[in-house]
Amino acid sequence: MSTSSVTNAPSGDSPSVVIFSGGMDSYTLLHSLLQQVAETAESQAGGASQRNLVHALSFDYGQRHKKELVYAAEVCQALGIPHRIIDITAVNSLLAGSSLTDAIDVPEGHYESESMKSTVVPNRNMILLSLAIGYAVSIKAEAVYFGAHGGDHAIYPDCRPEFLDRMNAVSMVANYEPVRVEAPFVDVDKIGILARGLAMGLDYSKTWTCYNGREKACGKCGSCVERLEAFAENGVVDPLPYEPGIERPDIPPDAGTDKEAST
């Protein structure tokens, strides 16, 4: 089995939509999907160009900074795939209270802490998935791929399997054309996702995850802490530059030996 396998592989003749934030998870997902499409195309004589079979979709929901969207655009341009960035900032006045969009300070520390609940944007994933499904129907795509992952479960209700299963069920009946919602990383944590990407030889300096949009990553927000931990657990140094004085976690002696990539 390929290390990059997604739950239900693309059929090879209908396009797919990938929700691509510019962060590590969706970057890994995008490349996994492109690899799957390429493998399918290889096995089908005269298959359609893989470049037109994966459509990336990014959302400007009024993030505190646009840096991840800039990274997302650069990645898609380099890959030569269609990419849309959709401005949904107008809905922000309805979605109060998130430190990702409002003037509230971004909390420092680990995701598991209670303070990280302030990074939850109410109903965000249902809104993003709804738009992506509508886009999929519009371009006759068969599926929407979404990088929600296991590590998000504890604080984000709309990253849980029960939510994604139901979104898939709804998406299959909400239009004349059924669209699958695929979240292949739903049972994989950040460490496992990174292991898959590293096994594919992906360059993570092309991703931005820090909640702060300064020149270098802060190393202190929940997103940075989790990212640094994932790299250490994989026995690899994160290629992204960090602000001075950031202590990177020690690489455990057994790092990278028993991760997803080895299965």
Ligand SMILES: [Zn+2]
């Ligand atoms: Zn950060």
